[in-house]
Amino acid sequence: MSITRTRRPDAVAAAAARPGAARLLWAMLATLALAAALALGAAREAAARGAPESFADLAERLSPAVVNVSTSQTVARPSRPLGPRLPENSPFRDLFPELFGDQGGPPRKVSSLGSGFVISQDGYIVTNNHVIDGADEIKVNFTDGESLPAKVVGTDPKTDIALLKVEPKAPLPFVPFGDSDKARVGDWVLAIGNPFGLGGTVTAGIISARNRDINAGPYDDFLQTDAAINRGNSGGPLFNMDGEVIGVNTAIISPSGGSIGIGFAVPSAIVTKVVSQLREFGETRRGWLGVQIQTVTDEIAEGLGLDAARGALVSGVVEGGPAAQAGLQVGDVILSFDGKDVKQMRDLPRMVADAEVGKPVRVTVWRKGKTHTLKVTLGRLEESEQAAAGSDDAPPALGAVEALGMKLTALTPERRAAADLPENVEGVLIEAVDPEGPAAEKGLRPGDVIVEVGQEPVRSPADVRRKVKEAREAGRKAVLLLVHARGDLRFVAVPLED
Template structure:
């Protein structure tokens, strides 16, 4: 068939119709954006596995104190007697709280938040069908706010499975089911607003942020993806009123799964231990270390005889990779170490004095009571010569200066006795009584050593020099600007 040429008006009509069709496809429910027409089927399937958790706890009220002593015949004697006699006795009393949880095993294993059941005398789990079962505590992990409960059900329970939270993306749809304000079986939907959030609640913060409504009582409940998999445990909200304002946080399943596995096996967590104290690599520190950009975790202390020390890691090293994974920033490392099996032989890539090296470390078991004391560094005895450098007056450590400034006997380095108020050192928090341990990652024993290290960094064209400072029992690196 022969086609006929189109008029200009017909061409315009075709373009308009095509544009309208594209707009309708983009705005239609579920089209192109991945939004479901309804969450009803998903909610119906998942709700039976989500539970309400009720706890009771006995607390002792504070004593209301002695009655005021009044002289006999005082006009207020009868008034105070009637008042105090009318007050209830303040003995032990019972308090209750509500939260959420979810079943992960048909035999009766329930995940919730530690703060939901903390210090509870009795824990009861309520199901959507009206069933109520007592629960016993398997174990808790306060650092991630996860707790694991055991039920004894008369029949296998409906349960849900963990998904891969690391595969979730900002903008993905999520569903929260829980017990807000005691209203069991409440469902709310939203999206993932952000990932890898640090809200300063613990050393392993890596929260999923969501705008799905999460309120008091949702704590411990699951955050589902559209496949019906648990990708987070709802834990915290930011709200000036106590109600949802669209900023809620969930512990990601990638972290929860490992904690739950250890609680089931041991009743507590067994985390890997590297034996270092670390700090953030700032742009100034990166320049002093010779790094192109501020990445990794800077080692400020190494525990004597710890895994890192035995593997050859030193103070001043920057840990760039751990077990094949990049360390984008300092807070990545503690989480990676905690997730790694105790006893595993791990390759660690470090940046040391301008180049990368790879060391092997056998992870130890984290001991919460470990003091993490830094290793001793042998340095020669300092001669009694005072000098100034970078706005600091420096003196060698002597028996008298240790006593005057309260410096520990085992501290070694150069004593700071004065700091110019307008200097970079003062701005970075260096104070009289601090001890300079290293300059440009070289141990110093005299004020001349400090000046020499600064001069060498200046000759190399550096704008700042890296200083290791001991303040009391703490060690930290600071980058001080080199002045002309």
């Protein structure tokens, strides 16, 4: 008789000798192997997402470069409504000074707080323009308790970025910029700032969305995050997990003014270019094309014969501007700029702004069913030029017909005067609009002037009817009109009735 010293191997061997038990054993082993593989896969996936066990090391390393920006501004006291006239020694004056005091009063100082971050050891600091806008005095407060006066190097209201400079006694801790274009939805981010004046506060979250347009400016391309951003966080940095700044916290959507998990940051891809120009020139120097543009809708694309709604539709060209000199025309659809596809209208302003002033670029346009490539030498964007609506490339008129649910008539001098239309507006006058017709659905009104139909000038109501007929015979679902309405030129795609 032998003595078994190790029972488990013997038991396994015995079980394996029985066919049914063997199958059970292999099933158990396979289940354990699968569970181990799943656990390993989950661990690898978590590592790939960069989910940290703690943000403590990152926060400790980055916080010294994040600052509090304190501003003060002198403002006039608002006028107060006067109460009844009372003697100077009346006790009511002391009891109710807000009613019986003097109107207005001496100017008072208003203070506000924001955030910022150091980008160089010699004292350059980035913040939001709205944090320091109108300030008489700016102070930068550091985490070690030091406070330094700051001067404004330059500002850019269009992207809400400002660059400040302090004169430190010793090199300052600073943080580098990262590449916001590499940030993906779902990536972890860290926000450090000064919410509600509480001092350095750290919050964490993820990138919720990219390329957000919140109508804050002409170059909206925000990163959206659910990291808590509150009042006072403005101008603070949004970090990736490598400790690089990929955004400048700028705005939130909230009914109460507090964070509800919808915050927006200007991406570093925009900030770095702005900061570089402010640092070098004290101002931005953006490219300028000299066009007014609008979105290409599905109906407009159909009216133009485009395969899809893409590009930017030129609705105005600034007289004497770079686009006009290169031959761009009203009705062109800009499909690519400097070798990059213009997928949607709002892409173009950013492309042009990022381009070098004076640089010749190739612009591909869709014009009357064909593509054309033009060479444009960019100018420099200026407020007066940007505000220009563009020149009218319009035509003349004659007659009286009905089309597209409108009564059209010739634009005579008498009708021009009655409609209070400028002398340079020519075309066909809309005299009446059927409220149930397709033109009414698109917002056309009596007094509007049809300048072009299908990108061809119209000089009489008969011209309009002929062009509509041609569009219908070509199998189009809509016809494209260029209309002078309420002082502006705009394209309207009106559905063709069956």
